[in-house]
Amino acid sequence: MLQLGINNPFNEQDLLTNMGSSLGLGMGLYHGTNGKTMVISIIGDSTFFHTGLPALVNAVYNKTPMLVLILDNRVTAMTGGQPNPTSTINIEDIAKAIGADYVRTVDPFNVRNAQEVMMEAVNVVRKGGIAVVVMKRGCALEAMRLFRGLRGALLRRPRRMQGLRNMLQPNCMPGNSAPPRE
Numbered sequence: 001m002l003q004l005g006i007n008n009p010f011n012e013q014d015l016l017t018n019m020g021s022s023l024g025l026g027m028g029l030y031h032g033t034n035g036k037t038m039v040i041s042i043i044g045d046s047t048f049f050h051t052g053l054p055a056l057v058n059a060v061y062n063k064t065p066m067l068v069l070i071l072d073n074r075v076t077a078m079t080g081g082q083p084n085p086t087s088t089i090n091i092e093d094i095a096k097a098i099g100a101d102y103v104r105t106v107d108p109f110n111v112r113n114a115q116e117v118m119m120e121a122v123n124v125v126r127k128g129g130i131a132v133v134v135m136k137r138g139c140a141l142e143a144m145r146l147f148r149g150l151r152g153a154l155l156r157r158p159r160r161m162q163g164l165r166n167m168l169q170p171n172c173m174p175g176n177s178a179p180p181r182e
Contacts, residue, residue: 027055027064038125039066045073045091045134046084053094056132059063060099066126068100072136089136101129108135 022041030039043052048070059066074086095103102124107112112136121131 020047021056023052023055023059023066023068026066026113027059027062030064030066031062033044035065038122039064040069041066042069042071045086046072048091049085049089053098056095056098056100056130059130063128064130066130067121067125068095068130068132070132070134072105072134092132095132095134099130100132102131103134104132105134105136129138 020043022043026039029037043110048056052068052070056068058064059068065175070091072086072091074084092103092105102121102122104117106117121133124131158166
């Protein structure tokens with residue numbers, strides 16, 4: 001566990017913890033400071049299913065105001081890109097069923113919307129509620145793996161895939177035209 005910014009002039013508490021412990025430690029921080037700290041717990045989608053579910057249940061049961069930020073990249077990226085339960089189970093539905101007061105999903109690349117949702121979530125927590133925000137965007141490593149496979153298909157079938165191949169040229173943005181490469 002690493003503590004950053006705990007002393008003057010910051011007087012902030014920041015914990016970097018092991019896989020899946022952010023929600024449980026967040027509850028401990030909240031209760032250990034007699035509610036004088038706002039807790040924001042960040043957890044990945046796979047880890048949420050691994051250890052976050054029981055902790056979220058406990059947060060709701062114990063009425064612990066906190067913001068839970070779930071980073072949903074649709075795979076277990078840290079161990080090689082295995083599929084995870086998000087392919088069939090909706091995190092938002094679970095959070096609502098458990099009893100979170102505020103549940104929203106955003107695309108983190110839509111910055112304006114993400115900021116609005118985060119501010120709403122912070123306001124819910126300030127009023128004593130539990131807010132869950134799911135940041136949903138595919139894993140960049142998985143995108144690269146898929147692109148490599150797509151690139152191979154483009155090279156094997158150049159005529160049938162010409163338009164898509166043109167779109168994927170490094171200097172070409174979707175919607176622009178580029179001369180075909182021969």
